Amino acid sequence: MTHDLQTNPDFLFVSRHHPEQLQCGTFTLPNGTRVDVLAPGIIQFEPTTAASDDIVLSCGVHGNETAPIEICDALVQRLLRGEQTVCQRVLFIFGNLQAMNIGERFVEENMNRLFSGEHSRGPGLVNAERQRAKLLEQTIADFYAKGTGQRHHYDLHTAIKPSQHEKFAVYPYRADGDYRQEWLRFLAACEVHAVLLSNAPTNTFSYYSAAQFNAIAFTVELGKVQPFGQNDMSRFAAAETAINQLVCEPQPPWPPHQLQDFSIYRVNQVILRQQEDFRLGFGDDVPNFTAFNEGDVLAEETGAIYKAQQNGEAVVFPNAKVALGQRALLTLIPAGQDDFVVPNGAVST
Ligand SMILES: [Zn+2]
Structure with missing residues (x-):
């Protein structure tokens, strides 16, 4: 049976505007890639060959941070059309669909403060953002549980304020103190050259994956917030290329890590x-x-x-x-x- 997405690969559009019409389930593309449509805004790809990495790419946890959403949307469509082929297991998460539809950071509550169980504390699962955060946590847990590769999670954002570093990343706290410099290579390929080292637990999405699943995880700020369609995508070209290489090339051709390429900060x-x-x-x-x-x-x-x-x-x-x-x-x-x-x-x- 042909899946709807094989005739209309606009997964994000259907997820945002006609979620009730989204056909969940599993199908196989002509190139052999297995596709699992898990929920509106959540789709998983698995290659035919054994994967070395289990990669989560999330965007739109803040609904108005459009550039990463556009990058992931375009990549998902190319994968569905068979124009590109994953060589890793990849889970795409478009975080806050309702906030995207109103062009806001969030509807009722900042979703990036609701992870590591925070969604169920205090008033509990009282709004859509809290319910969504719980679903995203469970989805990631299931995704990693079924894989055997190196776990990654890149939570892609754009910043509200202008910044001396247009692109920067937050390295979530690691209780084991195991901050690895070589994990910065992908960031460098994205032209992210500033990194903040965190050292206390928090409720962010990337911290959840780092703490619960020992994933290589970062919150990545790729530039400044602009409305949908108004991004100067040339400013995101390096990040888009690096993301494509991360999921489609077994050994991405990134430069070796050099700490001097980075401005590293710690909290004072x-x-x-x-x-x-x-x-x-x-x-x-x-x-x-x-x-x-x-x-x-x-x-x-x-x-x-x-x-x-x-x-x-x-x-x-x-x-x-x-x-x-x-x-x-x-x-x-x-x-x-x-x-x-x-x-x-x-x-x-
Ligand atoms: Zn954000």
Whole structure:
């Protein structure tokens, strides 16, 4: 029997706009690739030959971060049409379909704070984002359980703010301290040359896969948010090529790892908003990774002044409007070879 996607390979369009019409199930492409349509926005490909890697590519966990969604959408369609063939097991996840449809980061709740079981804590599975996060966790668990290869998970995003590093990645905390430099090769091929080392557990998607399944996992920020169709895709060309090579070439031709190609940062201060009058010491237009000098005021509130503790201390993810007790700002200091095992501060984007 022919599957609908063999005549109309626009998997994401059907998932977003006619999810009730999506035909779930398994079929085989003429080139032998096995395709499992698991749910709206979730599709898996398996090659005919043994795979060395089990790769999760997720995008659209924030619905308005369009460029990675467009890259994955196009790749899924090429795979379904047989124009490209996977040589690894690959699970594509288009995270928040409803948020994509309204062009927003999320509908009710930031999904990238709902993993590692957070979806079921507090009020429980009260909204679509919490239910979806639970489904995505289970899907990844099943995917890795059926594979025997090296596990990867690249959770692809674009940043809201401008950044001194247009592309950067967050390396989730690893309890074993096993931060591997060679895993940065794929990032370099994506033209990601800045990496933040996190060292505390968090609720992000990439941390879930790293912590639960020992996957090579990163949150990858590929540039700045733009509406669908308005991305300058030339800025994403390297990432698109590297992603294609990751899933379709048994030995991707990436350059050897050189730490000097990267700006590596570790967390120095985690500044929480404790008072209603919390305010940042710099303007909204200050890009991520802007460096300050020792003594510069980074934020103030009743009872506290937060200053840079050393020259070159950089700021990321500033948000003075978070709820009381939540993180309003992270500061970073340069790290290096010796710092691949790092001090305090969870990093989540
Ligand atoms: Zn995002």
